[in-house]
Amino acid sequence: MGKSLVPPGGGDDDNIEPVDLKKALEERYLAYALSTIMNRALPDVRDGLKPVHRRIVHAMRLLRLNPDQGFAKCARIVGEVMGKFHPHGDQSIYDALVRLAQDFSVRYPLVDGQGNFGNIDGDNAAAMRYTEARMTDVSVLLLEGITEDAVDFRPTYNEEDEEPSVLPGAFPNLLANGSSGIAVGMATSIPPHNAAELCDAALHLIENPGATVARLVEFVQGPDFPTGGIIVDSRASILEAYETGRGSFRVRAKWHQEDQGRGTWHLVVTEIPYGVQKARLIEKTAELLMARKLPLLEDIRDESAEDIRIVLVPKSRSVDPGLLMESLFKLTELESRFPLNMNVLSRGKVPNVLSLKDVLREWLEHRREVLVRRSRHRLGEIERRLEILGGYLIAYLNIDEVIRIIREEDEPKQVMMARWDLTDTQAEAILNMRLRALRKLEEFEIRKEFDGLSAEKSQIEALLASEAKQWATIKWEIGKVREEYGPETDIGRRRTEFADAPEVDLDDIAQAMIEREPVTIVVSEKGWLRALKGHLSDTSALSFKEGDALKLAFHAQTTDKLLLFTTGGKFYTIGADRLPGGRGHGEPVRIIVDMENDQDIVTAFVHDAGRKLLLVSHQGNGFVVPETEVVANTRKGRQVMNVKTPDEARMCLPVEGDHVAIVGENRKMLVFPLSEIPEMTRGKGVRLQKYKDGGVLDLKTFALESGLSWQDSADRTFVRTREELLEWIGNRAAAGRMVPKGFPRTGKFG
Incomplete structure (x- = not known):
């Protein structure tokens, strides 16, 4: 008789047990998390292996695939591992086996592969029925003494057989080959290191059990990636990473300049950062090239055979090679960060983040x-x-x-x-x-x-x-x-080098990433911005939305920074290359930066680091600020002039000469020395002119020697000399006198 399908108790509800869902989930999820941590994702600190790798090596030993014997089909090995030890998918086992054989993934391969085991371009290995494998000398070292009761064995998943719970590990595998994995609630990431250096550090630690991590780092310089590259971190940050067990390493590609004759040259990349797929790297760089994000680069070619050779062709021979490479390091995977998180199973049981010395x-x-x-x-x-x-x-x-x-x-x-x-x-x-x-x-x-x-x-x-x-x-x-595995052997010599990253001005790199083109910046009354190609001399043909009109237009280059000054006293910085093109009406400024709704643009201009600006509010307060102090690095802008309603910022003009002429809405003019206005980086400023009511109308800085000039409505220029201005010259914050004869009716200097 088959199994009864009727639940016990004849189908009534007596035998249904209520279960607290929260408790049930907690128990089951904890069990899953523990099994992932212990049996899948974290390596054992003693042999540096996760269970799948340990089972592969153990199965290869049972199949007698020693380095001096013949190869066996990978399908045979995977079948053995899956049938006896590892109740998971054959593909996951084969993927782990393939990785152990790849000399660009593993610093000291544990498997000697024959056939197509994939490549650094990210191509997959051939199917397991075509490839063959056997152990390497490193695997033999890890297994040394396993038949001599060196380690505990435990029953396999079906209890038909036994497997080692850890390998004897005569090779410092955890650090030499590294490891990475993601469990539940914790992850591990350990870069590969040089075995000879690890042995030196271990020998030192035997002689001096109290040695500090700082002393051990003199032996273990840092990671040693199978793909080489250059680590550009400071010794201090490397030491801190090894002391805490957490940190990261900046790895850069190795490159050199090749002379092509007649003053031309190429750059050739011969080593790329660890874990980067070469084909993908070149594809991404080519995409950036097409998108005109790399103006210094003309072309990128892959001329690799067995060794890596990526050729970079500069736009012209005048390009600075260092700057070209810095722009590539910033935008592409030619520079990448490798995280260090030495989270391992300490004593094979407890997940713990260990320092170099602990490991x-x-x-x-x-x-x-x-x-x-x-x-x-x-x-x-x-x-x-x-x-x-x-x-x-x-x-x-x-x-x-x-x-x-x-x-x-x-x-x-x-x-x-x-x-x-x-x-x-x-x-x-x-x-x-x-x-x-x-x-x-x-x-x-x-x-x-x-x-x-x-x-x-x-x-x-x-x-x-x-x-x-x-x-x-x-x-x-x-x-x-x-x-x-000493430094004089082929496999043991150090591959990754150390260097200090060259000091490069970030502004230079930012400039290098933008193609330099002339543009005309157009700002409308309602705050719409756009950049038209070329330097236009006539702006009368520009179209605007209904009810909008031209506020100002000026010439710039795409590599320039633009400064916007608002009525709220804030400065915003926008890259000229970020503005929408000339088709249509552009974009409202509030989409580009976080500008308050009750504020308007006072003016906009191209940033010039050498200048100083004079800021003036409607009520006649003002101060001088160096232009470098107003550049904002975020969308939120930088508050420079403090104004309280009903007052608002009215003017921002570059400082020239040695005197200031200011005209109020009451048509009174005052001239005083520029030196009376303080220089500040932020504030309300000081009173420039006194008013009973109204506020400032216009202001000009000039050199007293050359006289004060203005233009009337018919575009005629008038100049008043020093002597003619005597009655208007006074001290700052005075009321001033009525403007001289011939001064424009608009009350502005033109």
Whole structure:
């Protein structure tokens, strides 16, 4: 009979248990989070492997895929891993296997691949039925001693087999190959490092357990990426990252200049940052080129074969190569950041962010534990063998009697045990002896082996009794690894270099990223902005929305910064390249910057860092401000002049000459020295002219020597000399006198 589909209790509701949803979710989500952290995403600090990688290496050992044997199909390896150890998809296992074989992904590959294992352009590996693999020497080091009870084994997922819970790890794999993973609520990201440097640091740590991270960083300079590149971080920030276990590294591409003859040149990139796909990098750069975001660059070509060779062609030979590269570093993945987050399973159980010293210390403690366990295992083997050899010696001394007992007795084993006081193991070994072992020489061989093993036994016992001897052995083991992967070997030499990022003016880079073209900036009365191509001399043909008209127009270059001054006393900065083109009416200023609704534009002009500006409010307050102090870096702008309603900012003009002429709405004019106006970076300013009612109408700065000039409605220019102006010259904040004869009716200087 099949399973009953009726729930217990005959289908009534008695057996339904109410469950608190919050509690149920918490329990289940916590269980999922823990399994992800422990069994998927975080590496073990001792062997630097996640379970999938450990299972792949273990399965390859069982398949006897040693570096000196033949290859096996990857499908065979993946099948073995999936069937016995890793109950997940075959593709995820194969992807992990492929990555372990890629010399551009892993600093010291654990798998030796044959066939297409993908490339740095981001192409995938061939299907697992076409590719083959075997272990590398690094894998052999990680497994060293696994058959000698060096580590614990645990049942596999179906409890049919056993798998190691961690590998013996005679190679500093966690830091040498790095790791990255995202669990639930925590992530890890460890860059690859140089194995020889790690061995040096570990040896130093054995001798000086109290060594600081700062001292260890003298050995471990920083990451050593398989793809090379240049790290441009300061030593201080690298040290802090290793002390806290968190930080990041700025990695730049390596490039050089190649002379093409007749003064022309190309730049050639030979190493790109780690983890960047070359094809995607070139594609993105080409897109920026098409979008005219890289005006210094003419073309980009990929001439790579086995090695990387990306050719950058400059717009002209006068381009500064450093500036070209800085603009590329800023916009493309030729510079990238690699995060450091040493979040690993400490002692294989607890997720923890460790410092460089902690990671090395835990690895060394694991190596010591492995050494002790292997030594104890060997000791047990020796003791068993010595017991058997002792039995053999007794047998040889009484060989004829032994043969007689075996031939004549019904229970030879019991008789021999009673006769010579043998143990069960010894008697069994004698009974299982072959006839050919009864030669004369054999006794000598047995004595020799017995003495040799006895000496080894006393050595191991001495090792187990002395911590100093254990550390000496570990030093010798690490020394061997360092020799094998030393800086003089091909795989061991450092690939990533260190350099200081060249000091480049950010403004220069910003300029370099914009194509320089002449434009005419048009501002309408209602605050609509646009940039027309070219320098237009006639603005009368411009069209505006109904009820709107031209407020001002001026010439600029796309590389210029524009400053906008509003009635609220705020300055806004806009890049001329950001303005909409000449088609249509442009865009309202409030879309481009965060300008308050009750404010209007007073004026706009091209930023010139060398000038000073005179700001004046309607009520006649004002001050001088250097133009560099009013540049705003955000959309919110910069409050420079403090005005309270009903007052508002009215004028902003560049300072020239040494005197100021100011005219009020009451047509009174006052002339006073410019030096009486203070220079400030922000404030209300000081009173320039006194009014009973009304406010300021116009203002001009001029050189007294040359006289004050103005234009009337017929465009005639009048100049008043110093002597003619005497009666208007006074002190700041005076009321002034009625304007001179011939002054324009508008009350403005023209």
